[in-house]
Amino acid sequence: MRKLFGTDGIRGVANVDPITSEMALKLGRAAAHIFKHKSGQHRIIIGKDTRLSGYMLESALTAGICSFGVDVLLSGPIPTPAIAFLTRSMRADAGIIISASHNPFEDNGIKFFSKEGLKLPDEMEAQIEQLITSGEIDHIRPTAHDIGKAHRVDDAEGRYIEFVKNSLSKGLDLQGFKVVIDCGNGALYKIAPIVFQELGADVIVLNNKPDGTNINRNCGALYPAELQKEVVAHCADMGVAFDGDADRAVFVDENGKVVPGETILATFALALKEENRLAGNTLVTTEMSNKGIEKPLRDKGISVMRVAVGDRYVLERMLSGGYNFGGESSGHTIFLDYNTTGDGLITALQLLSLMRKKGQPITKLTCQTALFPNIQVNVKVREKMPLHEIPGLKQVMSKAESRINGNGRLLVRYSGTENALRVMVEGEDHAVISEIANDLTSVVKEQIGV
16 A cells, blocks of 8 residues: 555645655655666756745755755746656656646645656555655765756756647648637646747637646636636637646637547547557547447447556556557546657647648537436545445445446546545436435545545
8 A cells, every 4th residue: 555656646735744845855865766777977857837835845856866966957837748758858867747736736746757758657656655664775875076966957848849849740730720728827827828829829828827826726627617708708719728737638619618528539539540540449548438438439440448547547558558549538638659648738739730630620520429427526535444444335336336237337436636535427317326426425425524
């Protein structure tokens, strides 16, 4: 049972264990030890989103890494997918992003990338934890010239901007498109407007003035209401909202309606298949994605492969199976031909590129999937008691599965990034799944709810 790492790095309230400067210092030392795997000088790149606590954690991580004789490259505020790219591009030994993604500003997180720009496997995260708890590396203290130093990467944003633009076919631009973008006051606040404008789009920008405390505050991927209104008001072709670290994107069509994440995944899978670019004719997604996407894809010869919740598990399956496209219904979309992690900006450009190639608006372009009614509820909990130990939950779940009777899905799991239990119920009858969701959440609230 891991104590620090969840499904997406380490996350929690900033300045409360484990997201403290003391822990960041230890994480920096442990990471430097693991990635210092050959002779010569070593470098780890660090990026962050726009949270106030990023300064504190960045300084502590830097101190820990330098104390182990490894240099640090500081990119400043930049998206998570940019760190994945820069780690590869700059031949760094590892990359670190300081971000809590979609969480409120008082939270923060730390996640690591290997030199290949890949999120670390469970075994390597467990190794970092073991180094911190065992004291195994406490005695390693380089001195004099062997201590590491920190450098600012002044052109980090420019490098990533060119990388993202190069994901489009040569000669393709966005002239004639009107796009509303919601930066969520997050890591993409400067980069996204530049990319769309340089490609020729008419851009309306929302929430690009971060102050350290307004990241994700009623804006961005989790709160698309403002974006929906602005798309309609400006008669835009598309709206896109990014989360705090911009590894995912949520889309709004020309009528101001949010396009389900599953629909976006299915649309791309069909387009890639049509162009003979869908490796293995397979879409890799998670158990959370709506079952309704399976039939239209199956009819076109595309298999849907499901894995545990978390874009890291999607990527792991893609790599092991030789697949090049996958994602989550929450907006993480992985084009392995372009980047090694979910990249909201690349996803937005690929959707606009598809609209240009087909000459169609989103409403005509997107896969017309008959999604099953689906209810998802988050319950704040005071502790993450094993599910089988929650009094009454097993019986309620058994009864629920009997009512669904194979014509839907039931998923109850703890969040890997918050103290919350997530309940997802999917089925053909909305009234039935509403009752089931209510029964399940009532038991959880009564037993371990906040």
